[in-house]
Amino acid sequence: MRLYAAVAAGGFRRYATYRVATAAGVFTNTVFGFILAYTYMALWDERPGLGGYDMAEALAYVWIGQALLATCGLMGGGFEDELMERVKTGDIAVDLYRPADLQLWWLSVAVGRSAFQLLGRGVAPMAIGALAFDLALPEHPLTWVAFLVSVALGVVVSFAVWFLVALSAFWLMDGAGVVQVAWLSGTFFSGMLLPLTVFPGALGEVARLLPWASLLQVPADVFLEKRTGWELVGTYTFQAGWAVVLLAAGRVLQAVATRRVVVQGG
DSSP states (O other): OHHHHHHHHHHHHHHHTOHHHHHHHHHHHHHHHHHHHHHHHHHHHHSTTGGGOOHHHHHHHHHHHHHHHHHTTTTOOSSHHHHHHHHHHTTHHHHHHSSSOHHHHHHHHHHHHHHHHIIIIIHHHHHHHHHHSOOOOOSSHHHHHHHHHHHHHHHHHHHHHHHHHHHGGGTOSOTHHHHHHHHHHHHHHTTSSSOGGGSOHHHHHHHTTSGGGGTTHHHHHHHTTSSOTTHHHHHHHHHHHHHHHHHHHHHHHHHHHHHHHHHHHO
16 A cells, blocks of 8 residues: 555645646636636526525535536546556556556556645635635534545546546547547536536436536535535445446456456467
């Protein structure tokens, strides 16, 4: 485990070196936060209480989304392009022969990256949003802890999804199509555009059961104290369940891909 902790720390330091990119990301998240905030204000003025949120909660949801956009990889996990490129060039063979587990290695990289993105690109837009708008903030200090636990589980689910996307490069000449589908799914079904509680009927029920809900909708509801007490057990179970299922699927694909590399190498 010391190896993977070192990899995670290395991932944190790696992204911390891109200061200009981080500043640009903060600026972009803040601008889009203001655009969405005013859009939500107009919508909630017409439909008060939409999706079970009052105006302050809806505005808080906007800025939580901007804080978690990069942290939970709603539009990309950040590592999949590099991993897919290594598959295309054949460098992945070296990775598979290393005395380290491929999935755990990249999970550690993703954890380090997400930790930096939360601190580097998440805190500042959220703080700016809180200064510019009347946001609903947690009433209980422990809610912050519960929120961070939910975010951590969301990061693992996000990694598991993008790991599967990256491994598709073993069988596809160009994984751009799979990446695009995953990107669109993450944007729509995470609740990035609108809270999933706003989605009508069966669409909303299905959307709230999909893994992408773990990336934004679930952590946001924990932050807004929509899920408290024993409800948190079910919330964490939902996120952890998807993490286990998707990580297991990733290990199966990894095993198949490893056999393919070994056979071709032999």
